[in-house]
Amino acid sequence: MMSQSEKCWQTRDRFLELHSRWMTLIGEHLQDPQGEILEYWRVEKADSVIVLPMLDDDLVTSGTHRILLPSPSYRPGVGRVTLDFPGGRVPEGQSPDQAAISALKREIGIDAVSITQLIPLTTQGWAVNSSFSNQKLFGFVAQIHNTAKLHPAMMAVTYPATLEGVQYLLRKLTCLQCRAVLLEWWLISG
Missing domain, CATH: 3.90.79.10 (Nucleoside Triphosphate Pyrophosphohydrolase)
Known part of the structure; x- marks a missing residue:
């Protein structure tokens, strides 16, 4: 079950998704509970x-x-x-x-x-x-x-x-x- 603070975080868009055999690089804009848009980068392996x-x-x-x-x-x-x-x-x-x-x-x-x-x-x-x-x-x-x-x-x-x-x-x-x-x-x- 998601907490109230988790529900307030929203993914606005995914501006990059790069796939390779070893990993996927993802760039996203997230909106925090205060409404600020943040740029996040992550790697999924x-x-x-x-x-x-x-x-x-x-x-x-x-x-x-x-x-x-x-x-x-x-x-x-x-x-x-x-x-x-x-x-x-x-x-x-x-x-x-x-x-x-x-x-x-x-x-x-x-x-x-x-x-x-x-x-x-x-x-x-x-x-x-x-x-x-x-x-x-x-x-x-x-x-x-x-x-x-x-x-x-x-x-x-x-x-x-x-x-x-x-x-x-x-x-x-x-x-x-x-x-x-x-x-x-x-x-x-x-």
């Missing part, structure tokens, strides 16, 4: 997924897990190589679950048969939204069977899924979305 891969260690002896990270990759937006969890956009016609499985295959070489559980951290997606950008983020935890064949060339590092491991990893991650997925998992696994 496909929703995205971030996957926290957890390798089951020998559950008989230790009962612990390790967090897997792919090799760092160059991020044009920040102009440097960063350490991130597997992830990407949700292509049109694909579910977030399918996109998560594709990201694991593409970024760390894990086949779907090696995934023992794919656990969504949210079913509705989190709004990654500002006045300029609009999308949803779907976070997942993927339990990877301990017999999965890991590809050393695709793997950067593993961290223990312990308080110390999570704290160390948080110091290494600069991606806010990756940090949010890690912290959400840590809070609910508590």
Whole structure:
């Protein structure tokens, strides 16, 4: 249900809509509750997924897990190589679950048969939204069977899924979305 203040905002016109494979750029004039006409620009992108891969260690002896990270990759937006969890956009016609499985295959070489559980951290997606950008983020935890064949060339590092491991990893991650997925998992696994 819309609040009274939300009802007072009106879109007067859309003066630009530019589509590409990756995004849509929109320019609009909005009228605020005081009657002032404001120019707003925003980008709409496909929703995205971030996957926290957890390798089951020998559950008989230790009962612990390790967090897997792919090799760092160059991020044009920040102009440097960063350490991130597997992830990407949700292509049109694909579910977030399918996109998560594709990201694991593409970024760390894990086949779907090696995934023992794919656990969504949210079913509705989190709004990654500002006045300029609009999308949803779907976070997942993927339990990877301990017999999965890991590809050393695709793997950067593993961290223990312990308080110390999570704290160390948080110091290494600069991606806010990756940090949010890690912290959400840590809070609910508590």
